[in-house]
Amino acid sequence: MKKQFALGLIAAVCATGAFAQSSVTVYGRLNVTVESIKNGADDRVGEVRDNSSRIGFKGTEDLGGGLKAGFQIEHGFDASTGQAKSTFWGRQSEVNLSGGFGTVRLGAWTPDSYFATSDYIGMHNHETGDSSDAFYASTFTYGNKVGYVTPNLSGFQGYVSVAEGSPTVERTYDLAAYYDRGPLHLGAGFEKRDNQKQFALRGLYEFGAFTVGALYQRDTDMYGLGNRNYFRVSGMYAMGASEFHLNVGRAGEYGDEPGTGSSTQWTLGYNYNLSKRTKVYGYYTAIGGDDADRYTGIGTDNGKFNAFALGIRHNF
Numbered sequence: 001m002k003k004q005f006a007l008g009l010i011a012a013v014c015a016t017g018a019f020a021q022s023s024v025t026v027y028g029r030l031n032v033t034v035e036s037i038k039n040g041a042d043d044r045v046g047e048v049r050d051n052s053s054r055i056g057f058k059g060t061e062d063l064g065g066g067l068k069a070g071f072q073i074e075h076g077f078d079a080s081t082g083q084a085k086s087t088f089w090g091r092q093s094e095v096n097l098s099g100g101f102g103t104v105r106l107g108a109w110t111p112d113s114y115f116a117t118s119d120y121i122g123m124h125n126h127e128t129g130d131s132s133d134a135f136y137a138s139t140f141t142y143g144n145k146v147g148y149v150t151p152n153l154s155g156f157q158g159y160v161s162v163a164e165g166s167p168t169v170e171r172t173y174d175l176a177a178y179y180d181r182g183p184l185h186l187g188a189g190f191e192k193r194d195n196q197k198q199f200a201l202r203g204l205y206e207f208g209a210f211t212v213g214a215l216y217q218r219d220t221d222m223y224g225l226g227n228r229n230y231f232r233v234s235g236m237y238a239m240g241a242s243e244f245h246l247n248v249g250r251a252g253e254y255g256d257e258p259g260t261g262s263s264t265q266w267t268l269g270y271n272y273n274l275s276k277r278t279k280v281y282g283y284y285t286a287i288g289g290d291d292a293d294r295y296t297g298i299g300t301d302n303g304k305f306n307a308f309a310l311g312i313r314h315n316f
Contacts, residue, residue: 024059026316030079031128033311039296040303051129051311053079054091067099072109090142102150105161108143112159112176113189117200120187121213121234124245124269124283130307131267131285134295135230135251136200137219139193141172155181170194183207195221211236215249223294226255245269245283253291261290277315284308 031051038044056074063069074092076085094107118136119127127133147161157178165171172193179186187202198219205212215232222228232249247267269283286306287296293303 022059022061024057026055026057028055029053029313029315031126031311031313032079033129033309035130035307035309037130037305037307039305040293048080049129049309050078050080050085051125051313053077056092065099067097070096070098070103072096093143094145098149100151102148105145105147105149108145109147109161110142111138111140111174111189111191112147112161113174113191113198113200114138114140116159116176116178116187117189117202117215117217118232120185120202121204121215121232122247123211123213123234123236124243124247124267124271125281125311126313129311130305130309131247131269131283133232133249134265134287135217135232135249135263137198137217137222137228137230138191139172139196139222141174141193155179198222209238211238223254228252228254241273243269243271243273245271251289251291251295263287263289263291263295265295279313280311281313282308282310 030053032053033049033051035047035049036044037047054074054076056072058070058072060068060070072092072094073089075089076091077083078085090108092107092109094105094109096103096105098104114136118133122133125131141163144164145161147159150156150158157180159174159176159178161174163172163174170193172191175190177188183206185204185206189198189200189202191198196219198217200215200217202215203213213234215230217230218227219230220227229252230249232247234247235245237244245268247265247269249265250262251264252262265285265287267283267285269281271279271281273279284306286304288304288306291303292305296303296305
């Protein structure tokens with residue numbers, strides 16, 4: 001009897017140890033706004049809009065000796081209708097191995113050069129919805145990638161990935177670098193596919209209740225129009241549960257299409273954090289300038305866009 005009890009106890013301990021080696025997390029975001037929108041010369045209309053809602057699963061398995069296997073799958077959906085926005089798990093689908101050497105990734109994910117630059121300073125609505133960065137240029141190649149992430153070295157971390165090509169599409173190369181230490185946060189990104197390429201630098205600094213960020217991007221033939229310079233600045237003032245935001249971007253004309261002019265996007269926003277996971281917010285955003293229709297997609301000479309929005313965002 002004692003022997004059977006001991007064997008049972010050992011089996012239970014071993015099973016507990018096996019379970020402890022693996023973990024799976026369910027996470028997501030629902031982010032919906034009600035908006036008053038004006039597109040070009042059209043009359044102002046009211047709409048309920050999704051702001052990049054998603055659900056995801058991620059997990060790791062401890063393989064021993066400092067080696068871990070991991071995965072992450074993420075699906076984007078329209079929380080205002082409940083419908084899928086794209087291919088299921090179209091936002092992210094990857095498997096990886098990590099250890100002291102860093103992380104090797106296989107699958108699909110958003111370009112790291114975007115997260116390191118534009119996304120990092122889009123603080124007011126987490127770079128989603130109508131107030132997201134309209135001017136950032138990227139191939140936004142998601143799938144069929146091989147990637148590598150360096151270990152964190154005193155605040156520095158590097159990312160590199162290659163997306164496979166085809167007989168008609170060249171391979172896409174994506175590089176990113178972060179430096180996060182203390183109040184200073186820096187980032188850089190580079191992306192290239194055939195003649196299309198872009199390079200961006202980002203800085204963000206926190207001092208007391210204030211946070212300020214800035215972005216510069218230079219892109220070449222992203223739209224077959226030559227070179228362009230793009231600048232963006234952002235700022236946040238936090239007071240208790242309240243956040244006050246200002247975000248302004250300016251895109252210059254393309255070198256091979258003179259006379260198109262420049263365009264400006266600016267946003268005023270307010271967030272009230274009900275908890276660490278839930279906030280209510282409002283913003284006004286506008287895109288205008290001589291070349292606004294290129295970025296709004298309105299397709300007329302009066303391509304200006306503006307929107308007033310009130311929203312709720314909940315993370316889980």
